[in-house]
Amino acid sequence: MLGKHLLSAADLTRDQALLILDTTSELAAVTDRSVKKLPTLRGRTVVNLFFEDSTRTRLSFELAAKRLSADVITFSAKGSSVSKGESLKDTALTLEAMGADAVIIRHGASGAPERLATAGWIDGAVLNAGDGTHEHPTQALLDAYTLRRHTRDGQGDLSGVRVVIVGDVLHSRVARSNVLLLQTLGADVTLVAPPTLLPVGVENWPCKVSYHLDDVLPDADAVMMLRVQAERMAGAYFPSTLEYSRMYGLDARRMALMSPDAIVMHPGPMNRGLEISADVADADRAVVVEQVANGVNVRMACLYLLLGGASSEGDGSQ
Amino acid sequence: MTSMIIRGVQPYGEAAQDVEISDGVIARISPAGSPTGSPASAAASQKVFDVELDAAGCVLLPGLVDLHTHLREPGREDSETIATGSRAAAKGGFTCVHAMANTAPVADTAGVVEQVWRRGVDADLVDVRPVGAVTVGLQGAQLAELGAMASSAAQVRVFSDDGLCVHDPLLMRRALEYVKAFDGVVAQHAQDPRLTEGAQMNEGELSGRLGLAGWPAVAEEAIIARDVLLAEHVDSRLHVCHVSTAGSVEVVRWAKARGIRVTAEATPHHLLLTEELVASFDPIYKVNPPLRREEDVMALREAVIDGTIDIIATDHAPHPREDKDCEWAAAAMGMIGLETALPIAAQVFIESGRMDWRQLCERMSVTPARIGRVADQGAVIEVGAPANLVVWDPAQTTVVTPAMFESKSANSPYLDRTFAGAVRHVVFRGRPTVVDGQVVSGEVAS
Amino acid sequence: MPAREVLDASDMRRAIRRMAHEIIEKSRGVDDLVLLGIPTRGVWLAQRIAHDITEIEGHAVPSGALDVTLYRDDLRLRQVRALEPTNIPTGGIDGRTVVLVDDVLYSGRTIRSALDALNDIGRPAAVRLAVMVDRGHRELPIRPDFVGKNLPTATDEAVRVRFVESDGDDAVLIESDAEHAR
Incomplete structure (x- = not known):
């Protein structure tokens, strides 16, 4: 079904991605019930290992694991031994000793989840909850799920769905995972950013690229705005937040260029007034809150598919 | 000083020679198997060396x-x-x-x-x-x-x-x-x-x-x-x-x-x-x-x-x-x-x-x-040249394992790789420092 | 793989018709009845029974699907399974008589899972069980209320219930191949 770990959106085949989305659909029904709890992962231990602050992603994974009855422990960098200089390896060995069946890792260094999965420090499954400027596969999955609900009635893949991703692509793990996953699912992706915020070699990515937001808005089925950090000014990526917002921000004038059915997405947290104006953020077509809700269900699906069967170490012989 | 002979070695991969070393320099280079020592000496073929290194089929550099x-x-x-x-x-x-x-x-x-x-x-x-x-x-x-x-x-x-x-x-x-x-x-x-x-x-x-x-x-x-x-x-x-x-x-x-x-x-x-x-x-x-x-x-x-x-x-x-x-x-x-x-x-x-x-x-x-303006290094292999030499054996292999390193560290990107050929002997200032792939220090008799 | 046909299509049709009658009789009316099939073949059977009840009573009976995968007690013994659709008819199950429907009753563990799943969805007035084949070898104190065919089997035999919807024809087979025992 899936591999042992979920590290990159690139690891998912079309069938695997659809399996996750279909499983999410079934699990979404649980969220609508009065008893929002399943016994599926009873006795499994899931560790949230967060080296970066991200309350919303941490809570989303925590809730997903709890709804599946897993035991969840959270290991945050702040106030823990990690902030006292303990290495990733020693932290991993500690978690292994505690019997973690899965480690959900958020880390500021690109590739840290891959390292955790392959260095031989732990046996459990590793879920990438965002690594550096590399990937954030569950965000891409929840975005794909949201897109499928709005453009495909919640069925099948995303063939021909036109998605515009706008902003700091260079530093965005959300953009990387989305480009990979959405292309796997058949969507038509266009990246929009100033040239300084596009990675070298982006012309060979499986998507289109534009420097001009107004040009691509009318044809979009969905516009995904990326968070832009004002600190990027220090790296001379753009002259001022005002200029950025004028050229690449989504405001009411630009929203009017969009087709009436097109939706506005944002991985959050939003910088209102920078990449997205308040009236757009609060518009009916902005599905930011729904994305959060879908995030819990997608993460339940991932946890079920990674932990819901016999592990490769052979629980099956019990 | 050590006297030494490297037998049957091929300088630069060319014809096989016996290379004699004494007083830190190359003393004689003669076709492999020919009588050793000074040509003038009648007892040449009986000459005894402190160190004899076999290097048949090997390259001398x-x-x-x-x-x-x-x-x-x-x-x-x-x-x-x-x-x-x-x-x-x-x-x-x-x-x-x-x-x-x-x-x-x-x-x-x-x-x-x-x-x-x-x-x-x-x-x-x-x-x-x-x-x-x-x-x-x-x-x-x-x-x-x-x-x-x-x-x-x-x-x-x-x-x-x-x-x-x-x-x-x-x-x-x-x-x-x-x-x-x-x-x-x-x-x-x-x-x-x-x-x-x-x-x-x-x-x-x-x-x-x-x-x-x-x-x-x-x-x-x-x-x-x-x-x-x-x-x-x-x-x-x-x-x-x-x-x-x-x-x-x-x-x-x-x-x-x-x-x-x-x-x-x-x-x-x-x-x-x-x-x-x-x-x-x-x-x-x-x-x-x-x-x-x-x-x-x-x-x-x-x-x-x-x-x-x-x-x-x-x-x-x-x-x-x-x-x-x-x-x-x-x-x-x-x-x-x-x-x-x-x-x-x-x-x-x-x-x-x-x-x-x-x-x-x-x-x-x-x-x-x-x-680097280093004297006595990088010299052409000839009589009178300083005896800083390496013998390369193309018939062996170098298998890279953490245990093979003399270095105190093992951060090699080639672990588990195998390369054809291996360093067999090394001579530093007329004295062997590596014999048959092993580092030797101090005076060594073969 | 030697297979022996136990029921053919018309045997199955008659057995289903009989179960429909028994359900109506036992339920004293069909107003509060909900049939929930356990995927995959339980869903086809539930639809057949619902169809027959509707014909007999002239009154549509809701039928749905209840996937019990997430409640199974053997999840860690096998590779992870894809979820099947769960479809609870509008109106839900609170206060109603739910008839769980499955193709083969064997250890009883699937039905145990289904009872747990029902518990999280609502509070039925009563829960009954209908199966096409009861092959014995129960591992839990569970008994069917409505049975198409009681079929004594050996544990190294497999019982296959085939439906036109998924298998191309209607039939009940016994396969005597230990590797396919279920």
Whole structure:
């Protein structure tokens, strides 16, 4: 079904991605019930290992694991031994000793989840909850799920769905995972950013690229705005937040260029007034809150598919 | 002094000879199996040697000279010492290494370079030639006492802030000018610091995909271009460390065509490995300058073959395990290379038929000795030449395992690889330092 | 693999018709009845029974699907399974009589899982069980209320219920191949 770990959106085949989305659909029904709890992962231990602050992603994974009855422990960098200089390896060995069946890792260094999965420090499954400027596969999955609900009635893949991703692509793990996953699912992706915020070699990515937001808005089925950090000014990526917002921000004038059915997405947290104006953020077509809700269900699906069967170490012989 | 004979060995891979050594020099070279000793002596065939080395089917080369070695002492004796680094060098077929200056304290005074030099003499396995820092504390602000280091017992001729670039153009110009007084050379680590802030790997499509900050080729090429023009302007010698890009090769080629006195080195890892390895996020492949594209590797190989790149230098950079047993961004840059340099060079250049052994000796022994102004190293194999020699056995294999290293560190990107051929014997100043692949120290009877 | 046909299409049709009658009789009316099939073949059977009840009573009976995968007690013994659709008819199950429907009753563990799943969805007035084949070898204190065919089997035999919807024809087979025992 899936591999042992979920590290990159690139690891998912079309069938695997659809399996996750279909499983999410079934699990979404649980969220609508009065008893929002399943016994599926009873006795499994899931560790949230967060080296970066991200309350919303941490809570989303925590809730997903709890709804599946897993035991969840959270290991945050702040106030823990990690902030006292303990290495990733020693932290991993500690978690292994505690019997973690899965480690959900958020880390500021690109590739840290891959390292955790392959260095031989732990046996459990590793879920990438965002690594550096590399990937954030569950965000891409929840975005794909949201897109499928709005453009495909919640069925099948995303063939021909036109998605515009706008902003700091260079530093965005959300953009990387989305480009990979959405292309796997058949969507038509266009990246929009100033040239300084596009990675070298982006012309060979499986998507289109534009420097001009107004040009691509009318044809979009969905516009995904990326968070832009004002600190990027220090790296001379753009002259001022005002200029950025004028050229690449989504405001009411630009929203009017969009087709009436097109939706506005944002991985959050939003910088209102920078990449997205308040009236757009609060518009009916902005599905930011729904994305959060879908995030819990997608993460339940991932946890079920990674932990819901016999592990490769052979629980099956019990 | 030890008297020695190496039987049946093929100098430069040519006709088999018996090579006799006494008093630290090559005493006689005669066709294999012919009577030994002085032709005038009637008892010649009965001559007894202190050491007899069998080397049938093996290739005899002048001892290798490395212009770029990190021995880590003083300061990081947990990763390497001058003694362990000397053993690693000997095992790799080297008889001379240049110890880089980025130690703690930095080798920026006569006191430190003399200490390094003396520790090398004590280890007595290779000539350890200290490299002096160009600027005080490698800070790039003020010239170190280059003259004092040059006239010290260590006789420093190579100066480098390696690890850091001498970025200030005025300082670079002054350093190039100043070393002319003692025939020195500035070895530049060409890396524009602003263009490589936080850089983790070669900048290109792969770095974009992996989300690792890029180290663009232009950051190397722009510095080399500036430096060759400075070297031309002040008519001094410039050496470019670890050239890693096809563009850098073009710049060096252009400079040489203009008659600029520039020499350049490439490392074995830049001649063999590509950035694709970084996709594993295994920091064993993290090195500075970073592994580049296949096109760069191919351009570097051609440049070594046509002499645009003068020498192969290891950039042997030992690190303790904890500095690689971590996530990519936290890992130290560098890989060890002394003990795998010759197997890699043999694979890339000899096995492929692109070079013969005489040409490879130019790149790994003769020219590095000349750039470093090292007497008694890199000499042609002939009677009367200093007996610094390496015997290469093409019939054996070098299997890279953590246990094989004499280096105190094992951060090699070649673990589990097997290379054809192996260093069999090494002779340093007329005395065996490696016999049958094992480092021997002190007096040894075979 | 030797297979022996136990029921053919018309046997199955008659057995289903009989079960429909028994359910109506036992339930004393069909107003509060909800049939929930356990995927995959329980869903086809539930639809057949609902169809027959509707014909007999002239009154549509809701039928749905209840996937019990997430409640199984043997999840860790096998590779992870894809979820099947759960479809609870509008109106839910609170206060109603739910008839769970499955193709083969064997250890009883699937039905145990289904009872747990029902518990999280609502509070039925009563829960009954209808199966096409009861092959014995129960491992839990569970008994069917409505049975198409009681079929004594050996543990190394497999019982296959085939439906036109998924298998191309209607039939009940016994396969005597230990590797396919279920």
